[in-house]
Amino acid sequence: MADQTPVIELRHVDKHYGDLHVLQDINLTVHKGEVLVLIGPSGSGKSTLCRTINRLETIDSGEILIEGEPLPQEGKALAQMRAEIGMVFQSFNLFAHKTILQNVTLGPIEVLGIPKAEAASRAMELLRRVGVDAQAAKVPAQLSGGQQQRVAIARSLAMQPKAMLFDEPTSALDPEMINEVLEVMVELAREGMTMVVVTHEMNFARRVSNRVVFMADGQIVEENTPDEFFDHPKTARARDFLDSIKGH
Amino acid sequence: MDFAQILEEYGQNYATAIMQTLSMTALCFCLAMVISILITVMRVSPIKPLRLVGDLYVQIFRNIPGVALLVLVAYALPNIQIVLPWKTCVEVTVVLLASAFGSENFMTGINAIGVGQIEAARSIGLTFTQTMRKIVIPQALRSAVLPMTNLLIATMLTTALGSQVPLNPQELTGLVSYITTRSTGAGIVPFIISAVCYAGMSVLLGVLGNRIDKKVRVLR
Ligand SMILES: Nc1ncnc2c1ncn2[C@@H]1O[C@H](COP(=O)(O)OP(=O)(O)OP(=O)(O)O)[C@@H](O)[C@H]1O
Ligand SMILES: [Mg+2]
Numbered sequence: 001m002a003d004q005t006p007v008i009e010l011r012h013v014d015k016h017y018g019d020l021h022v023l024q025d026i027n028l029t030v031h032k033g034e035v036l037v038l039i040g041p042s043g044s045g046k047s048t049l050c051r052t053i054n055r056l057e058t059i060d061s062g063e064i065l066i067e068g069e070p071l072p073q074e075g076k077a078l079a080q081m082r083a084e085i086g087m088v089f090q091s092f093n094l095f096a097h098k099t100i101l102q103n104v105t106l107g108p109i110e111v112l113g114i115p116k117a118e119a120a121s122r123a124m125e126l127l128r129r130v131g132v133d134a135q136a137a138k139v140p141a142q143l144s145g146g147q148q149q150r151v152a153i154a155r156s157l158a159m160q161p162k163a164m165l166f167d168e169p170t171s172a173l174d175p176e177m178i179n180e181v182l183e184v185m186v187e188l189a190r191e192g193m194t195m196v197v198v199t200h201e202m203n204f205a206r207r208v209s210n211r212v213v214f215m216a217d218g219q220i221v222e223e224n225t226p227d228e229f230f231d232h233p234k235t236a237r238a239r240d241f242l243d244s245i246k247g248h
Numbered sequence: 249m250d251f252a253q254i255l256e257e258y259g260q261n262y263a264t265a266i267m268q269t270l271s272m273t274a275l276c277f278c279l280a281m282v283i284s285i286l287i288t289v290m291r292v293s294p295i296k297p298l299r300l301v302g303d304l305y306v307q308i309f310r311n312i313p314g315v316a317l318l319v320l321v322a323y324a325l326p327n328i329q330i331v332l333p334w335k336t337c338v339e340v341t342v343v344l345l346a347s348a349f350g351s352e353n354f355m356t357g358i359n360a361i362g363v364g365q366i367e368a369a370r371s372i373g374l375t376f377t378q379t380m381r382k383i384v385i386p387q388a389l390r391s392a393v394l395p396m397t398n399l400l401i402a403t404m405l406t407t408a409l410g411s412q413v414p415l416n417p418q419e420l421t422g423l424v425s426y427i428t429t430r431s432t433g434a435g436i437v438p439f440i441i442s443a444v445c446y447a448g449m450s451v452l453l454g455v456l457g458n459r460i461d462k463k464v465r466v467l468r
Contacts, residue, residue: 056367076375083373093364097387097466106382107372141467152368159372 005032006068007163007194008053008085013062015052022048023059024218030163033192037205037226040215041241046198049215050165053196054085067162083111086156086164090172092148094140094155100127101136104155111159119158126154130184146177150184163194170201200245202230214238254437258427265423266445272335272419273404276342280403281396283343284350288388289380291351292358302351309348317341318409334413346403353395357388390464397457401450420445 008030015023022045030036038046051057053064055071055078064071066085072078094103104123108114114122127133130150132143140148149169156164166185170178182204189195189208199205205212205226212229214222216237222229233239255262290302309317322337332340361384369379408421415422420442427438 054371056370079370079373079375079378081373082371085371087368087371089364089368091364093362093368095365095368095383096361096468097390107374110378110382111373139467155368155372 009065011063015059022218035189035195035209037209037212038198044215045218050167054082083159084162086161088166088169090168092152104158107159130154145173146180149181166197264417265420269419272407277403279343280346283347287351288354306348309344338410342406353392354388357391393461
């Protein structure tokens with residue numbers, strides 16, 4: 001369960017894309033062991049927010065702290081910091097020329113400096129955990145979407161991250177594969193991983209998240225426990241949005 | 249004069265010319281590969297001036313006719329006290345041209361990788377250099393095998409620029425003019441022999457390239 005140690009803190013974060021004010025005075029703290037679901041209409045800035053947290057995008061003003069430390073500017077220190085925040089993308093983004101096993105061992109070997117043999121045995125353990133160890137010698141194109149996404153989760157876990165960001169991890173998947181990925185995420189949440197999850201999977205949000213944050217037009221409009229948010233949304237924006245996603 | 253007579257008289261010259269063409273091709277292609285990797289790394293680097301220089305390089309040398317560039321290297325550079333041996337002039341020209349096209353091939357390969365894998369690499373903590381070395385370059389190299397085979401063939405054909413300067417020994421095209429001026433009765437036969445040599449070597453390289461491509465191609 002969540003305790004009160006902040007892992008990720010955003011303070012007065014602002015970002016523009018040209019004229020578009022994509023993040024507007026975002027203040028958000030994610031505590032250790034917390035599972036935070038980020039929800040909102042398309043274009044509201046959810047992906048951008050995730051991407052700023054591990055500095056795939058820069059911000060214009062404000063600050064982002066990881067375990068109390070500000071994000072470094074550039075170079076090696078930043079690369080190290082990125083490794084501490086796992087990121088799982090909608091489109092899996094596995095390395096196409098590497099085997100499943102190599103996908104998982106690359107980071108530990110190159111970034112953490114772990115010896116090859118040890119990295120491989122740890123990777124196999126992680127692949128077993130997400131249920132794709134039998135595919136270790138294949139290349140990504142030979143796996144189903146659900147399998148690829150589970151490998152992507154294992155690849156992030158291999159870096160022993162302090163927190164993990166999931167940007168719509170199931171929305172590129174065929175319906176029958178969504179659950180196998182969600183189950184892995186539920187398991188992670190149970191083990192106490194700090195997670196920020198962009199998703200429209202309400203059941204997942206109700207089952208495992210501690211807090212739902214609703215974004216619209218670059219602002220955090222509402223935040224609440226999942227049951228309160230889904231059953232009694234306070235703002236009109238949130239009500240409209242929930243109506244629109246319940247429609248299908 | 250028929251084939252037999254010409255081969256009888258100039259067979260040795262042809263053998264030497266083929267070697268000259270091939271050795272220039274090999275040297276130029278290797279140098280062009282090294283330079284096009286460097287130029288490509290500049291073009292995708294996070295540093296804007298480097299990107300500009302890389303793009304400019306490609307735009308310039310991709311858009312100058314080979315002969316014009318050779319004239320520039322061979323006859324204009326001496327004006328600023330740079331006098332290169334004839335063969336080097338040809339090789340510099342071919343390398344400049346080929347490296348511009350080579351970088352374009354790599355860029356196509358990189359664009360096919362997609363920004364997703366690169367972001368994934370950054371997100372597990374790889375630095376720019378590590379991302380290039382481990383993710384981008386290996387895939388760009390593999391998917392560039394076919395276009396680079398074509399470039400290798402084009403490089404070989406471009407060494408025919410050697411016929412525009414006094415080379416010793418001559419390459420395949422230069423040899424044609426050498427023979428036709430010495431044996432006026434030769435007609436188009438010397439040309440046909442050279443053409444067959446070019447075509448034969450091109451086909452061979454093409455087959456080889458195809459084989460390599462099948463082995464290393466990245467499944468997508
Ligand atoms: N690199 C970029 N350059 C310019 N505008 C961008 C860029 N990336 C995103 N945007 C714009 O910023 C806004 C927020 O985008 P973002 O991807 O964060 O939204 P989102 O909430 O994740 O939406 P979705 O649910 O569709 O994924 C959108 O209007 C988008 O068009
Ligand atoms: Mg998004």
